Amino acid sequence: MASLAGLARNLSKQKIIWPILAIVVLFLFNLIVIPDFFRMEWKDGHLFGNLIDILKNGSPLIIIAIGMTLVIAKEGIDISVGSVLAISGALAVFMLNGYPLWVVVLAGIGAGLLCGLWNGMLVAILGIQPMVATLILLTIGRGIAQLITGGQVLTTSNKAFQFIGKGHLLGLPFPLFLAMGVFLIVYLFKTRTAFGLFLEAAGGNKTASSYAGIRPKVIFMTAYTITGICAGIAGIIISSNIASADANNAGLWIELDAILAVVIGGTSMRGGRFYLGGTIFGALFIQSLTTTIYSLGVEPSSILLVKAVVVIIVCLIQSDLFRQSFKLAKKKVAAS
Amino acid sequence: MKKVSLKISHNNIIVLATLLLLFILYGSGAALYKGFFSMQVFLNLFIDNAYLIIVATGMAFVIIKGGIDLSVASVVALISMVSAALFQQGANAFVVIFAALLIGTLFGAGQGYLIQRFQLHPWIVTLAGMFLARGISFLISTESIVISNPTFVLLSQHKIYVWEKNFITISVLIALAVVIAAILIGRYSSFGRAVYAIGGSEKSAILMGLPVARTTITVYTLSGLFSAIGGIVFTFYMLSGYSLHLMGMEMDAIASCVIGGILLTGGFGYLIGPTLGVLCTGIIQTIIMFQGTLSSWWTKITIGFLLFLFMAFQRIIVMRKEKSALPASKNKPNFENKVVNL
DSSP, X not given: OHHHHHHHHHHHHSTTHHHHHHHXXXXXXXXXXXXXXXXXXXXXXXXXXXXXXXXXXXXXXXXXXXXHHHHHHTTOOOTTHHHHHHHHHHHHHHHTTTSOHHHHHHHHXXXXXXXXXXXXXXXXXXXXOHHHHHHHHHHHHHHHHHHHHTTSOEEOOOHHHHHHHHOEETTEEHHHHHHHHHHHHHHHHHHHSHHHHHHHHHHHOHHHHHHTTOOXXXXXXXXXXXXXXXHHHHHHHHHHHTTEEOTTTTTTTHHHHHHHHHHHTTOOTTOSOOOHHHHHHHHHHHHHHHHHHHHHTOOGGGHHHHHHHHHHHHHHHHOHHHHHHHHHHHHHHHHO | OOXXXXXXXXTTHHHHHHHHHHHHHHHHHHHHSTTOSSHHHHHHHHHHHHHHHHHHHXXXXXXXXXXXXXXXXXXXXXXXXXXXXXXXXXXXXXXXHHHHHHHHHHHHHHHXXXXXXXXXXXHHHHHHHHXXXXXXXXXXXXXXXXXXXXXXXHHHHOEEEEETTEEEEHHHHHHHHHHHHHXXXXXXXXXXXXXXXXXXXXXXXXXXXXXXXXXHHHHHHHHHHHHHHHHHHHHHHHOEEOTTTTTXXXXXXXXXXXXXXXXXXXXXXXXXXXXXXXHHHHHHHHHHHHHOSSOTHHHHHHXXXXXXXXXXXXXXXXXXXXXXXXXXXXXXXXXXXXXXOO
């Protein structure tokens, strides 16, 4: 028994356990309330079901959340991802008339890269606070996207382009493979290159790492650029999934979901260590929550309310002060 | 502002730049378009933006304190929704106004308590507040509800003539009263001075024995109250309750503060600033309306560009201040000042 308790204690120190636990609790709830939730079917050569939907619809969120993790690890934030996503999607669908697919995809990702560089420049070189610096692109971004689409919802019937968001590979949705690819690249980047180490170091303590010879500016620029690229990829996936570009609504509020995913995943808003695996499960948890609410038949609008409550609970649990006050109350009870 | 501040210095250069921008924008509008230079066009700026002036002024307190409040737009929408729903139940107009103010105040106080007591990030807490307020208004109804209460209609349509046929509405008077009250609070109350002190340096404020906890909670409460007043004024303006009212307006409020010279790192800014910022964005909107062929998204792009200019401007001033303040430590790397947490 003692070893079991010890194991539990060790596990609870692993940050990744919390989002997984949250998903397990949610799925247990689903198992009881919606027995049909886990049913899967094999139709037209690929799998169908709620779980597949979670993976498919969650892919853009996972990709953006990975980028957001890098930025938050640097004690920053990027609230412009939703607008960048809209720009990239709008540009991709707009360019489909007359350009080959690979140019279109590169242009979408390139737009994300430029936006990321712009954010990085404002934060690293001009030294503006990250939230405010990215606020500029949040405001302008949707304007630019509308400029590209001419204020209309552009649609496309290009089958090859639609495969990116809608297609299936080995019976699984294609966006999932993209998300896994992005995760692998960033993970290898973090563990196998010096950059990853520098990233954590510069997020932990800027002054110390600058004395150690790391140039925080370059690291900051890189982190924001990667986030921009991630948003660009997500923009292409989303616009391809709905076969259209909607400058106003594409990726609306996805920045909030992404930040939530990162925080649930155990990465602190104060920078330092970051947990890519935790972020992925955080994103999956949010997507599962959304899908659950939809399949419960509750009005989709109430999802905001649920998310608000979840955010506050997660933040309170992560707050040292909250846990301390809890412990103090326990001790008082024990003493009396 | 007193005589002293007539001299251009670090302290007032941003506000002066905003004023200059205001004149340039208004002047170019008047030069380019016929009928732009009329009293009513100018007064309409106040009538159309009264709610934003009030909300941005509340936001200014939070930003000067060194925080942020993202929930303001949702609170305004919630107030419009609650008043519409209460009117459907046949409530009295003054009961509705009282309830609205109470909701806003409690909402702000709750956020302030969470932020102060558990040292949570204001960004995350007010984000949750934003979700919560929108979620509640969605729960009340997803449809738009029209308000036909006679008192509200009267308050909304009553015209106060200031010059021959040119008029303002009661909302404008409320907005001006709020701004004057805010300036007086910021300048002459101990609470106002504490807000500036905490924004400058929270540690020093604690060491000075200022009531940091109380001030923090009060600041967010004040922002909630101002959002509620803004919500009532906005309800006068729209005469309807709708849960999707004013999506993204919190960013407009923040932008107005920045353009009005409120330093986003906290501790500095004139409370007249947000009003000037709102007027700037209002004039841009009017110019685009008069122009006729430009699409509405150019407003967003222009405001974003202005935001960038003013932010860069702020940075340069702060950098120069730091340099003149620390001549001895010029060679030392000074990273902790460069990127302020969020």
